[in-house]
Amino acid sequence: MKVLIVEDEKPASENLIEELQAIDDNIDVVAGCYSVDETVRWLNRNPQPDLILMDIQLSDGLSFNIFKACEVTCPVIFTTAYDKYLTQAFEYSSIDYLLKPISQDKLKNAIRKYKTLRNHFVGSQDHANGYNGNGNGLHAMGDSAYYSGHADRIRSRILVRKGVEFQAVRVEDTGYFFTEHKLIFLVDKDNRKYMAEKSNLSELEEELDKNVFYRANRKYIINANYIKRFKPLERSKISVELTLPVNEEIIISQENAASFKKWIAQS
Structure with a gap:
Protein backbone atom coordinates (compact mmCIF):
# COMPACT_ATOMS: atom_id res chain seq x y z
CA MET A 1 0.00 0.00 0.00
CA LYS A 2 1.54 3.28 -1.15
CA VAL A 3 1.01 6.26 1.17
CA LEU A 4 1.78 9.94 0.70
CA ILE A 5 2.27 12.06 3.82
CA VAL A 6 1.53 15.79 3.67
CA GLU A 7 2.76 17.40 6.87
CA ASP A 8 4.71 20.63 7.37
CA GLU A 9 6.27 19.63 10.69
CA LYS A 10 9.19 17.25 10.19
CA PRO A 11 8.93 15.52 13.63
CA ALA A 12 5.22 14.87 13.04
CA SER A 13 5.95 13.49 9.58
CA GLU A 14 8.67 11.20 10.88
CA ASN A 15 6.41 10.01 13.69
CA LEU A 16 3.67 9.13 11.21
CA ILE A 17 6.12 7.10 9.14
CA GLU A 18 7.24 5.14 12.21
CA GLU A 19 3.67 4.53 13.33
CA LEU A 20 2.56 3.38 9.88
CA GLN A 21 5.44 0.93 9.58
CA ALA A 22 4.67 -0.40 13.04
CA ILE A 23 1.03 -0.94 12.06
CA ASP A 24 1.75 -2.67 8.74
CA ASP A 25 5.17 -3.35 7.26
CA ASN A 26 3.57 -3.53 3.80
CA ILE A 27 2.89 0.20 3.93
CA ASP A 28 5.27 2.09 1.67
CA VAL A 29 5.54 5.82 2.33
CA VAL A 30 6.32 7.01 -1.20
CA ALA A 31 6.94 10.65 -0.33
CA GLY A 32 6.59 13.37 2.27
CA CYS A 33 5.43 16.83 1.22
CA TYR A 34 5.59 19.92 3.41
CA SER A 35 3.44 22.49 1.59
CA VAL A 36 0.50 22.97 -0.73
CA ASP A 37 2.73 23.84 -3.69
CA GLU A 38 5.06 20.90 -3.14
CA THR A 39 2.12 18.49 -2.87
CA VAL A 40 0.52 19.80 -6.06
CA ARG A 41 3.81 19.39 -7.94
CA TRP A 42 4.25 15.86 -6.61
CA LEU A 43 0.71 14.78 -7.52
CA ASN A 44 1.06 16.22 -11.01
CA ARG A 45 4.30 14.35 -11.63
CA ASN A 46 3.60 10.98 -10.00
CA PRO A 47 0.94 8.25 -10.01
CA GLN A 48 -1.70 8.65 -7.34
CA PRO A 49 -0.87 6.82 -4.11
CA ASP A 50 -3.36 4.45 -2.48
CA LEU A 51 -3.88 6.79 0.46
CA ILE A 52 -2.86 10.27 1.63
CA LEU A 53 -2.35 11.34 5.25
CA MET A 54 -2.74 15.09 5.10
CA ASP A 55 -2.38 17.88 7.63
CA ILE A 56 -4.81 20.76 7.06
CA GLN A 57 -2.82 23.82 8.08
CA LEU A 58 0.36 23.86 6.01
CA SER A 59 3.09 26.48 5.77
CA ASP A 60 1.61 28.09 2.64
CA GLY A 61 -2.12 27.71 3.37
CA LEU A 62 -4.85 25.17 3.96
CA SER A 63 -4.38 21.79 2.30
CA PHE A 64 -7.89 22.10 0.83
CA ASN A 65 -6.22 24.27 -1.82
CA ILE A 66 -4.49 21.15 -3.12
CA PHE A 67 -7.83 19.77 -4.32
CA LYS A 68 -8.55 23.00 -6.17
CA ALA A 69 -5.21 22.94 -7.96
CA CYS A 70 -5.08 19.30 -9.06
CA GLU A 71 -7.13 16.13 -9.18
CA VAL A 72 -6.93 13.86 -6.14
CA THR A 73 -8.45 10.46 -6.89
CA CYS A 74 -7.41 8.56 -3.80
CA PRO A 75 -8.90 8.66 -0.27
CA VAL A 76 -7.50 11.02 2.33
CA ILE A 77 -7.10 10.81 6.10
CA PHE A 78 -6.85 14.33 7.47
CA THR A 79 -4.61 14.95 10.47
CA THR A 80 -4.93 18.22 12.36
CA ALA A 81 -4.90 19.86 15.76
CA TYR A 82 -8.21 21.61 15.08
CA ASP A 83 -11.75 20.24 14.91
CA LYS A 84 -13.21 23.32 13.16
CA TYR A 85 -12.46 21.89 9.71
CA LEU A 86 -14.34 18.63 10.25
CA THR A 87 -17.35 19.32 8.02
CA GLN A 88 -15.26 20.94 5.31
CA ALA A 89 -12.79 18.06 5.28
CA PHE A 90 -15.43 15.58 4.24
CA GLU A 91 -16.02 17.54 1.06
CA TYR A 92 -12.50 16.56 -0.05
CA SER A 93 -12.16 12.78 -0.43
CA SER A 94 -11.85 12.26 3.31
CA ILE A 95 -12.48 8.90 4.96
CA ASP A 96 -11.32 9.95 8.43
CA TYR A 97 -10.36 12.97 10.50
CA LEU A 98 -7.72 12.47 13.20
CA LEU A 99 -7.03 15.07 15.85
CA LYS A 100 -3.46 15.56 17.03
CA PRO A 101 -1.78 14.18 19.01
CA ILE A 102 -2.58 11.02 17.08
CA SER A 103 -2.37 7.80 19.05
CA GLN A 104 -1.30 4.59 17.35
CA ASP A 105 -4.73 3.08 18.08
CA LYS A 106 -6.53 5.90 16.26
CA LEU A 107 -4.17 5.66 13.32
CA LYS A 108 -4.55 1.89 13.26
CA ASN A 109 -8.34 2.21 13.22
CA ALA A 110 -8.15 4.70 10.36
CA ILE A 111 -5.96 2.36 8.30
CA ARG A 112 -8.32 -0.51 9.09
CA LYS A 113 -11.26 1.62 7.92
CA TYR A 114 -9.46 2.34 4.65
CA LYS A 115 -8.81 -1.38 4.07
CA THR A 116 -12.39 -2.31 4.98
CA LEU A 117 -13.84 0.23 2.57
CA ARG A 118 -11.44 -0.81 -0.17
CA ASN A 119 -12.21 -4.51 0.22
CA HIS A 120 -15.94 -3.84 0.50
CA PHE A 121 -16.22 -1.96 -2.76
CA VAL A 122 -13.51 -3.52 -4.86
CA GLY A 123 -14.39 -6.83 -6.41
CA SER A 124 -11.11 -7.83 -8.01
CA GLN A 125 -7.45 -7.99 -7.13
CA ASP A 126 -6.64 -5.55 -9.93
CA HIS A 127 -8.77 -2.92 -8.22
CA ALA A 128 -7.35 -3.71 -4.82
CA ASN A 129 -3.86 -3.02 -6.07
CA GLY A 130 -4.47 0.68 -6.58
CA TYR A 131 -6.41 3.70 -7.65
CA ASN A 132 -6.39 5.74 -10.80
CA GLY A 133 -8.21 8.63 -12.35
CA ASN A 134 -9.41 6.86 -15.53
CA GLY A 135 -12.54 5.18 -14.22
CA ASN A 136 -10.73 1.83 -13.95
CA GLY A 137 -10.27 1.20 -10.28
CA LEU A 138 -11.35 2.56 -6.96
CA HIS A 139 -11.53 6.36 -6.97
CA ALA A 140 -11.35 8.62 -3.96
CA MET A 141 -13.61 7.49 -1.15
CA GLY A 142 -15.15 10.93 -0.78
CA ASP A 143 -15.51 11.55 -4.47
CA SER A 144 -15.69 8.06 -5.74
CA ALA A 145 -17.38 5.90 -8.31
CA TYR A 146 -16.95 2.25 -7.53
CA TYR A 147 -17.00 0.85 -11.01
CA SER A 148 -14.82 -0.49 -13.79
CA GLY A 149 -15.85 0.74 -17.19
CA HIS A 150 -19.07 2.35 -18.33
CA ALA A 151 -21.20 -0.81 -18.14
CA ASP A 152 -20.56 -1.20 -14.44
CA ARG A 153 -20.85 2.46 -13.57
Whole structure:
Protein backbone atom coordinates (compact mmCIF):
# COMPACT_ATOMS: atom_id res chain seq x y z
CA MET A 1 0.00 0.00 0.00
CA LYS A 2 1.54 3.28 -1.15
CA VAL A 3 1.01 6.26 1.17
CA LEU A 4 1.78 9.94 0.70
CA ILE A 5 2.27 12.06 3.82
CA VAL A 6 1.53 15.79 3.67
CA GLU A 7 2.76 17.40 6.87
CA ASP A 8 4.71 20.63 7.37
CA GLU A 9 6.27 19.63 10.69
CA LYS A 10 9.19 17.25 10.19
CA PRO A 11 8.93 15.52 13.63
CA ALA A 12 5.22 14.87 13.04
CA SER A 13 5.95 13.49 9.58
CA GLU A 14 8.67 11.20 10.88
CA ASN A 15 6.41 10.01 13.69
CA LEU A 16 3.67 9.13 11.21
CA ILE A 17 6.12 7.10 9.14
CA GLU A 18 7.24 5.14 12.21
CA GLU A 19 3.67 4.53 13.33
CA LEU A 20 2.56 3.38 9.88
CA GLN A 21 5.44 0.93 9.58
CA ALA A 22 4.67 -0.40 13.04
CA ILE A 23 1.03 -0.94 12.06
CA ASP A 24 1.75 -2.67 8.74
CA ASP A 25 5.17 -3.35 7.26
CA ASN A 26 3.57 -3.53 3.80
CA ILE A 27 2.89 0.20 3.93
CA ASP A 28 5.27 2.09 1.67
CA VAL A 29 5.54 5.82 2.33
CA VAL A 30 6.32 7.01 -1.20
CA ALA A 31 6.94 10.65 -0.33
CA GLY A 32 6.59 13.37 2.27
CA CYS A 33 5.43 16.83 1.22
CA TYR A 34 5.59 19.92 3.41
CA SER A 35 3.44 22.49 1.59
CA VAL A 36 0.50 22.97 -0.73
CA ASP A 37 2.73 23.84 -3.69
CA GLU A 38 5.06 20.90 -3.14
CA THR A 39 2.12 18.49 -2.87
CA VAL A 40 0.52 19.80 -6.06
CA ARG A 41 3.81 19.39 -7.94
CA TRP A 42 4.25 15.86 -6.61
CA LEU A 43 0.71 14.78 -7.52
CA ASN A 44 1.06 16.22 -11.01
CA ARG A 45 4.30 14.35 -11.63
CA ASN A 46 3.60 10.98 -10.00
CA PRO A 47 0.94 8.25 -10.01
CA GLN A 48 -1.70 8.65 -7.34
CA PRO A 49 -0.87 6.82 -4.11
CA ASP A 50 -3.36 4.45 -2.48
CA LEU A 51 -3.88 6.79 0.46
CA ILE A 52 -2.86 10.27 1.63
CA LEU A 53 -2.35 11.34 5.25
CA MET A 54 -2.74 15.09 5.10
CA ASP A 55 -2.38 17.88 7.63
CA ILE A 56 -4.81 20.76 7.06
CA GLN A 57 -2.82 23.82 8.08
CA LEU A 58 0.36 23.86 6.01
CA SER A 59 3.09 26.48 5.77
CA ASP A 60 1.61 28.09 2.64
CA GLY A 61 -2.12 27.71 3.37
CA LEU A 62 -4.85 25.17 3.96
CA SER A 63 -4.38 21.79 2.30
CA PHE A 64 -7.89 22.10 0.83
CA ASN A 65 -6.22 24.27 -1.82
CA ILE A 66 -4.49 21.15 -3.12
CA PHE A 67 -7.83 19.77 -4.32
CA LYS A 68 -8.55 23.00 -6.17
CA ALA A 69 -5.21 22.94 -7.96
CA CYS A 70 -5.08 19.30 -9.06
CA GLU A 71 -7.13 16.13 -9.18
CA VAL A 72 -6.93 13.86 -6.14
CA THR A 73 -8.45 10.46 -6.89
CA CYS A 74 -7.41 8.56 -3.80
CA PRO A 75 -8.90 8.66 -0.27
CA VAL A 76 -7.50 11.02 2.33
CA ILE A 77 -7.10 10.81 6.10
CA PHE A 78 -6.85 14.33 7.47
CA THR A 79 -4.61 14.95 10.47
CA THR A 80 -4.93 18.22 12.36
CA ALA A 81 -4.90 19.86 15.76
CA TYR A 82 -8.21 21.61 15.08
CA ASP A 83 -11.75 20.24 14.91
CA LYS A 84 -13.21 23.32 13.16
CA TYR A 85 -12.46 21.89 9.71
CA LEU A 86 -14.34 18.63 10.25
CA THR A 87 -17.35 19.32 8.02
CA GLN A 88 -15.26 20.94 5.31
CA ALA A 89 -12.79 18.06 5.28
CA PHE A 90 -15.43 15.58 4.24
CA GLU A 91 -16.02 17.54 1.06
CA TYR A 92 -12.50 16.56 -0.05
CA SER A 93 -12.16 12.78 -0.43
CA SER A 94 -11.85 12.26 3.31
CA ILE A 95 -12.48 8.90 4.96
CA ASP A 96 -11.32 9.95 8.43
CA TYR A 97 -10.36 12.97 10.50
CA LEU A 98 -7.72 12.47 13.20
CA LEU A 99 -7.03 15.07 15.85
CA LYS A 100 -3.46 15.56 17.03
CA PRO A 101 -1.78 14.18 19.01
CA ILE A 102 -2.58 11.02 17.08
CA SER A 103 -2.37 7.80 19.05
CA GLN A 104 -1.30 4.59 17.35
CA ASP A 105 -4.73 3.08 18.08
CA LYS A 106 -6.53 5.90 16.26
CA LEU A 107 -4.17 5.66 13.32
CA LYS A 108 -4.55 1.89 13.26
CA ASN A 109 -8.34 2.21 13.22
CA ALA A 110 -8.15 4.70 10.36
CA ILE A 111 -5.96 2.36 8.30
CA ARG A 112 -8.32 -0.51 9.09
CA LYS A 113 -11.26 1.62 7.92
CA TYR A 114 -9.46 2.34 4.65
CA LYS A 115 -8.81 -1.38 4.07
CA THR A 116 -12.39 -2.31 4.98
CA LEU A 117 -13.84 0.23 2.57
CA ARG A 118 -11.44 -0.81 -0.17
CA ASN A 119 -12.21 -4.51 0.22
CA HIS A 120 -15.94 -3.84 0.50
CA PHE A 121 -16.22 -1.96 -2.76
CA VAL A 122 -13.51 -3.52 -4.86
CA GLY A 123 -14.39 -6.83 -6.41
CA SER A 124 -11.11 -7.83 -8.01
CA GLN A 125 -7.45 -7.99 -7.13
CA ASP A 126 -6.64 -5.55 -9.93
CA HIS A 127 -8.77 -2.92 -8.22
CA ALA A 128 -7.35 -3.71 -4.82
CA ASN A 129 -3.86 -3.02 -6.07
CA GLY A 130 -4.47 0.68 -6.58
CA TYR A 131 -6.41 3.70 -7.65
CA ASN A 132 -6.39 5.74 -10.80
CA GLY A 133 -8.21 8.63 -12.35
CA ASN A 134 -9.41 6.86 -15.53
CA GLY A 135 -12.54 5.18 -14.22
CA ASN A 136 -10.73 1.83 -13.95
CA GLY A 137 -10.27 1.20 -10.28
CA LEU A 138 -11.35 2.56 -6.96
CA HIS A 139 -11.53 6.36 -6.97
CA ALA A 140 -11.35 8.62 -3.96
CA MET A 141 -13.61 7.49 -1.15
CA GLY A 142 -15.15 10.93 -0.78
CA ASP A 143 -15.51 11.55 -4.47
CA SER A 144 -15.69 8.06 -5.74
CA ALA A 145 -17.38 5.90 -8.31
CA TYR A 146 -16.95 2.25 -7.53
CA TYR A 147 -17.00 0.85 -11.01
CA SER A 148 -14.82 -0.49 -13.79
CA GLY A 149 -15.85 0.74 -17.19
CA HIS A 150 -19.07 2.35 -18.33
CA ALA A 151 -21.20 -0.81 -18.14
CA ASP A 152 -20.56 -1.20 -14.44
CA ARG A 153 -20.85 2.46 -13.57
CA ILE A 154 -24.22 2.25 -11.79
CA ARG A 155 -23.80 2.16 -8.03
CA SER A 156 -25.33 -0.49 -5.82
CA ARG A 157 -24.27 1.18 -2.57
CA ILE A 158 -23.63 4.71 -1.39
CA LEU A 159 -20.93 5.53 1.14
CA VAL A 160 -22.36 7.75 3.88
CA ARG A 161 -21.19 9.33 7.10
CA LYS A 162 -23.06 9.55 10.39
CA GLY A 163 -21.10 11.31 13.10
CA VAL A 164 -17.52 10.11 12.72
CA GLU A 165 -18.50 6.67 11.43
CA PHE A 166 -19.00 5.47 7.87
CA GLN A 167 -21.32 2.89 6.42
CA ALA A 168 -22.70 1.79 3.07
CA VAL A 169 -26.40 2.21 2.27
CA ARG A 170 -27.98 0.17 -0.49
CA VAL A 171 -29.12 2.43 -3.31
CA GLU A 172 -32.46 0.60 -3.51
CA ASP A 173 -33.13 1.64 0.10
CA THR A 174 -32.67 5.32 -0.71
CA GLY A 175 -35.86 7.36 -0.98
CA TYR A 176 -34.20 10.54 -2.18
CA PHE A 177 -31.05 12.64 -2.21
CA PHE A 178 -30.91 16.37 -1.61
CA THR A 179 -28.33 19.10 -1.33
CA GLU A 180 -28.10 21.69 1.41
CA HIS A 181 -25.27 24.07 2.32
CA LYS A 182 -23.14 22.50 -0.44
CA LEU A 183 -23.44 19.06 1.16
CA ILE A 184 -25.24 16.00 -0.23
CA PHE A 185 -27.64 14.08 2.00
CA LEU A 186 -29.31 10.71 1.58
CA VAL A 187 -32.67 9.82 3.18
CA ASP A 188 -33.34 6.10 3.41
CA LYS A 189 -36.57 4.10 3.49
CA ASP A 190 -36.82 4.53 7.27
CA ASN A 191 -36.47 8.32 6.98
CA ARG A 192 -32.94 8.28 8.37
CA LYS A 193 -30.74 11.07 7.04
CA TYR A 194 -27.04 10.62 6.27
CA MET A 195 -24.37 12.80 4.74
CA ALA A 196 -23.33 11.18 1.46
CA GLU A 197 -19.69 11.11 0.43
CA LYS A 198 -20.26 12.98 -2.80
CA SER A 199 -19.41 16.51 -3.86
CA ASN A 200 -22.45 17.37 -6.00
CA LEU A 201 -25.74 15.99 -7.31
CA SER A 202 -24.68 16.06 -10.96
CA GLU A 203 -21.86 13.58 -10.39
CA LEU A 204 -24.07 11.41 -8.23
CA GLU A 205 -26.83 11.45 -10.86
CA GLU A 206 -24.44 9.93 -13.41
CA GLU A 207 -23.87 6.94 -11.13
CA LEU A 208 -27.52 6.10 -10.45
CA ASP A 209 -29.90 3.91 -12.43
CA LYS A 210 -31.89 6.40 -14.51
CA ASN A 211 -34.82 3.98 -14.69
CA VAL A 212 -35.16 4.32 -10.92
CA PHE A 213 -33.81 7.77 -10.02
CA TYR A 214 -34.82 11.12 -11.47
CA ARG A 215 -33.22 14.55 -11.05
CA ALA A 216 -36.33 16.47 -10.02
CA ASN A 217 -34.60 19.84 -9.79
CA ARG A 218 -31.36 21.45 -8.65
CA LYS A 219 -31.91 20.20 -5.10
CA TYR A 220 -33.48 16.73 -5.32
CA ILE A 221 -32.93 13.32 -6.88
CA ILE A 222 -35.92 11.06 -6.21
CA ASN A 223 -36.53 7.30 -6.30
CA ALA A 224 -39.54 6.19 -8.40
CA ASN A 225 -40.37 3.51 -5.85
CA TYR A 226 -41.00 6.17 -3.20
CA ILE A 227 -43.27 8.44 -5.21
CA LYS A 228 -46.73 8.49 -3.66
CA ARG A 229 -48.46 10.80 -6.14
CA PHE A 230 -47.90 13.87 -8.29
CA LYS A 231 -50.15 16.65 -9.50
CA PRO A 232 -50.04 19.46 -12.07
CA LEU A 233 -49.45 23.05 -11.02
CA GLU A 234 -49.77 26.32 -12.84
CA ARG A 235 -47.58 26.89 -15.90
CA SER A 236 -47.36 23.12 -16.47
CA LYS A 237 -45.16 22.50 -13.44
CA ILE A 238 -45.55 19.30 -11.42
CA SER A 239 -45.60 18.79 -7.66
CA VAL A 240 -44.30 15.42 -6.48
CA GLU A 241 -45.22 13.85 -3.14
CA LEU A 242 -43.08 11.05 -1.74
CA THR A 243 -44.01 8.33 0.72
CA LEU A 244 -41.29 9.79 2.94
CA PRO A 245 -41.71 13.18 4.63
CA VAL A 246 -39.90 16.06 2.92
CA ASN A 247 -39.45 19.52 4.41
CA GLU A 248 -40.55 21.29 1.25
CA GLU A 249 -42.55 20.71 -1.91
CA ILE A 250 -40.63 19.00 -4.70
CA ILE A 251 -41.35 20.85 -7.94
CA ILE A 252 -40.66 19.66 -11.48
CA SER A 253 -40.17 22.62 -13.80
CA GLN A 254 -42.23 23.25 -16.91
CA GLU A 255 -39.22 22.38 -19.06
CA ASN A 256 -38.81 18.98 -17.39
CA ALA A 257 -42.48 18.08 -16.92
CA ALA A 258 -42.73 16.06 -20.14
CA SER A 259 -39.55 14.08 -19.47
CA PHE A 260 -40.72 13.37 -15.91
CA LYS A 261 -44.05 11.95 -17.13
CA LYS A 262 -42.24 9.81 -19.68
CA TRP A 263 -39.79 8.61 -17.04
CA ILE A 264 -42.42 7.75 -14.42
CA ALA A 265 -44.42 5.80 -17.02
CA GLN A 266 -41.39 3.70 -17.91
CA SER A 267 -39.84 3.25 -14.46
